[in-house]
Amino acid sequence: MNLLVDKLSKYDAPQKVKAAGIYPYFRVIQSDQDTEVVINGKKVLMFGSNAYLGLTNHPKVKEAAIAATKKYGTGMAGSRFLNGTLDIHLELEKKIANFLGKDDAITYSTGFQVNLGVVSSLTGREDYILWDELDHASIIEGHRLSFSQKLKFRHNDMVSLEKQLQKCEPDKIKLIVVDSVFSMEGDIANIPEIVRLARKYNANIMVDEAHGLGILGRQGRGATDHFGLLPEVDLVMGTFSKSLASIGGFIAGSESVINYLRHNSRPYIFSASNTPAATAAASAAFDIMVSEPERIEHLWKLTEYALQRFKERGFEIGNTSTPIIPLYIRDNDKTFAITTKLFEEGVFVNPVVSPAVSSNDTLIRFSLMATHTFDQLDYALDKIDKCFRKAGVLRMASQAVS
Numbered sequence: 001m002n003l004l005v006d007k008l009s010k011y012d013a014p015q016k017v018k019a020a021g022i023y024p025y026f027r028v029i030q031s032d033q034d035t036e037v038v039i040n041g042k043k044v045l046m047f048g049s050n051a052y053l054g055l056t057n058h059p060k061v062k063e064a065a066i067a068a069t070k071k072y073g074t075g076m077a078g079s080r081f082l083n084g085t086l087d088i089h090l091e092l093e094k095k096i097a098n099f100l101g102k103d104d105a106i107t108y109s110t111g112f113q114v115n116l117g118v119v120s121s122l123t124g125r126e127d128y129i130l131w132d133e134l135d136h137a138s139i140i141e142g143h144r145l146s147f148s149q150k151l152k153f154r155h156n157d158m159v160s161l162e163k164q165l166q167k168c169e170p171d172k173i174k175l176i177v178v179d180s181v182f183s184m185e186g187d188i189a190n191i192p193e194i195v196r197l198a199r200k201y202n203a204n205i206m207v208d209e210a211h212g213l214g215i216l217g218r219q220g221r222g223a224t225d226h227f228g229l230l231p232e233v234d235l236v237m238g239t240f241s242k243s244l245a246s247i248g249g250f251i252a253g254s255e256s257v258i259n260y261l262r263h264n265s266r267p268y269i270f271s272a273s274n275t276p277a278a279t280a281a282a283s284a285a286f287d288i289m290v291s292e293p294e295r296i297e298h299l300w301k302l303t304e305y306a307l308q309r310f311k312e313r314g315f316e317i318g319n320t321s322t323p324i325i326p327l328y329i330r331d332n333d334k335t336f337a338i339t340t341k342l343f344e345e346g347v348f349v350n351p352v353v354s355p356a357v358s359s360n361d362t363l364i365r366f367s368l369m370a371t372h373t374f375d376q377l378d379y380a381l382d383k384i385d386k387c388f389r390k391a392g393v394l395r396m397a398s399q400a401v402s
Helices: 003-008 013-019 059-072 087-100 111-119 137-145 158-166 191-201 255-264 276-291 293-312 332-344 374-390 395-401
Strands: 036-039 042-046 104-108 128-132 149-153 174-179 204-208 235-239 249-253 324-328 350-352 363-367
Touching (some): 059 276, 087 104, 087 249, 087 276, 104 111, 104 255, 111 137, 111 204, 128 137, 149 158, 158 191, 174 191, 249 255, 276 293, 293 324, 293 374, 332 350, 332 363
Parallel strands (some): 128 174, 174 204, 204 235
Antiparallel strands (some): 104 249, 350 363
16 A cells, blocks of 8 residues: 555545636636736736736846846756856845845845745754744745744734743844735734844844835835834845746845855755846846836835725725735635636636635735736726625625615
């Protein structure tokens, strides 16, 4: 008997959802990543993308990727540590460090690897990692690999964080790791209070700006800059796969910390380095983010409009104040069903169900891009309202609106 196959054959959750005709994953896109995409020959509006600035189709980004491929080839065939470092890698790292006001930065092949490689390697057995219970999975996997003591605090609860800090030995390293903008809920970390507590307890701070970069702060510097506290944060992490229209990630910080990571972070040392095309695309997108502030301005106009309209119609959207808008349903099957119905109505959104969130917190993740129009947004709002009402999620709200 094959014990592995026998055990895993009992996992049939996807098969059940497929049998019900509401399986929403691995939908194959047959077009470019834009505000409108083609799936199975059908055009649908894309409200499930992380390309917040809408740069995946920008001519300059494409041209940069093509030029880099022509000059350097398609792949690196090795890690940064050995044969995989190009001049454009170093140029991008310098650009990032200068932009964020940090001594240095290094880039990884994915954003997941950044958190995996940084969180797992910086602290020792007698040190502490303190993390928000809704931190991204990459942060959780990173601290699982660490030998340090891990202390979880309740989501954005600064009383809970302080209680955990009080458990730490004063002379040991205490690294607080948080998302700046939480990827499913869309709310912003209480960075001012985290900084205050870090000062009080002599702790260090690492902020994951994956969903803050390109959205918040001066020229898109992120939530830490939004609060005017970027210099107070020891480590700033970011990704290229969202606002920067590519793939990869970075960590920026002090010279000594980056030097240590460069020689000790296993996902950095033992992974092939970013392709020339991905590196050049991220660099070009970075320049556009800085030089075209109207993109961020339009994104926020869309965001404010959408937040207001969802609230007026009675949607439960939690504490979000960003282009990531959770539409709570609190039922797995209804979440799948509504996602399927919305696709039929021409609106692509992402379902978020357990175990990604608790079964009581299932939601549809609605996200905006700077390239969306108000007409597209209005269309989506009407279709979402229709589907939620039909499913009985907005019964009281529908009475109030009508």
